[in-house]
Amino acid sequence: MGREVSESCVDSLLTEIVSTYNNRFYANKPELAARRIEAIGYQVGHQLSERYTMERPRFSDHLEAIKFICKDFWSELFKKQIDNLKTNHRGTFVLQDNRFRWLSRISTDPSVENTESQDPSAAAESKASLATMHVYFPCGIIRGALSNLGIPCAVSADISNLPACKELLLSYSVLSFYDI
Amino acid sequence: MIACVAVVGHQNNPLYIQSFTEADDALKLHHIVHCSLDVVDERVNNPKKSGPTLNETFLGLLYPTENYKVYGYLTNTKVKFILVTTDLDVRDADVRNFFRRFHAAYIDAVSNPFHVPGKKITSRTFAERVSTIVKSFGLSSAG
Numbered sequence: 001m002g003r004e005v006s007e008s009c010v011d012s013l014l015t016e017i018v019s020t021y022n023n024r025f026y027a028n029k030p031e032l033a034a035r036r037i038e039a040i041g042y043q044v045g046h047q048l049s050e051r052y053t054m055e056r057p058r059f060s061d062h063l064e065a066i067k068f069i070c071k072d073f074w075s076e077l078f079k080k081q082i083d084n085l086k087t088n089h090r091g092t093f094v095l096q097d098n099r100f101r102w103l104s105r106i107s108t109d110p111s112v113e114n115t116e117s118q119d120p121s122a123a124a125e126s127k128a129s130l131a132t133m134h135v136y137f138p139c140g141i142i143r144g145a146l147s148n149l150g151i152p153c154a155v156s157a158d159i160s161n162l163p164a165c166k167e168l169l170l171s172y173s174v175l176s177f178y179d180i
Numbered sequence: 181m182i183a184c185v186a187v188v189g190h191q192n193n194p195l196y197i198q199s200f201t202e203a204d205d206a207l208k209l210h211h212i213v214h215c216s217l218d219v220v221d222e223r224v225n226n227p228k229k230s231g232p233t234l235n236e237t238f239l240g241l242l243y244p245t246e247n248y249k250v251y252g253y254l255t256n257t258k259v260k261f262i263l264v265t266t267d268l269d270v271r272d273a274d275v276r277n278f279f280r281r282f283h284a285a286y287i288d289a290v291s292n293p294f295h296v297p298g299k300k301i302t303s304r305t306f307a308e309r310v311s312t313i314v315k316s317f318g319l320s321s322a323g
Binding site: 043046047049050051053054056057058059060065148149150 | 297
């Protein structure tokens with residue numbers, strides 16, 4: 001438990017994963033690159049959930065597992081808890097983090113920005129698409145953790161207002177027999 | 181003395197099973213472990229019966245046989261650990277301690293990026309660590 005990883009190492013690793021998969025392995029297939037990055041996250045989340053739930057009593061229902069993700073798991077990974085949790089009581093959860101740490105220091109290459117796009121809206125768009133590539137990994141982590149806890153689900157992220165806002169849409173296909 | 185330890189996956193698939201007896205009774209021990217899985221299911225699905233150990237990872241004594249006592253442990257990820265011991269007076273704290281260390285060893289083994297989730301644990305380091313834990317279990321209960 002005592003071993004820690006420098007935050008800047010994780011940041012650089014994430015940046016490198018994204019750029020390698022996007023520009024080298026699957027340069028012309030961004031969807032495939034996204035899937036691969038998500039799969040890496042899935043494995044990481046699968047393993048982390050085993051470690052972080054070690055000292056805890058077993059979860060009695062899905063809501064408790066989601067709460068664990070929002071509080072403990074989130075603060076282990078991103079050093080803060082989520083800011084808002086919403087649910088439609090039909091198996092969809094929306095986790096909102098107003099300052100998502102892994103995206104807080106993101107910026108686009110200024111040289112690319114200057115040559116390719118002069119107007120600010122296009123620059124913002126390229127930044128958003130770059131950020132979208134960066135959230136596949138954390139989405140995969142959350143999906144891996146939840147499925148290891150017995151909740152098969154789909155996780156998608158909505159980034160509307162960088163870097164302040166990150167919404168994670170969590171929905172799982174299992175219709176649970178108890179009311180969450 | 182610990183006769184057998186086992187790790188069983190969430191679909192009741194064996195992930196690791198190791199007996200520590202001199203005699204050739206591996207099959208019998210496997211059978212005991214297999215039977216205990218039903219008891220684990222029963223405990224989990226009827227939480228009223230398990231009483232004070234509600235939602236605890238440690239399931240306590242699953243059932244005693246003539247020669248053995250069988251203990252169980254269920255993680256949040258629905259992985260079961262089974263311990264078969266020949267000692268008839270075992271302290272609960274010892275068993276808890278054993279399972280905690282066993283769980284830590286298991287976590288380290290499955291965190292190996294080369295380990296395929298849901299497949300048998302083939303790591304030699306894990307096997308060595310488990311046998312160390314098993315040996316020290318005998319010592320701590322004697323002392």
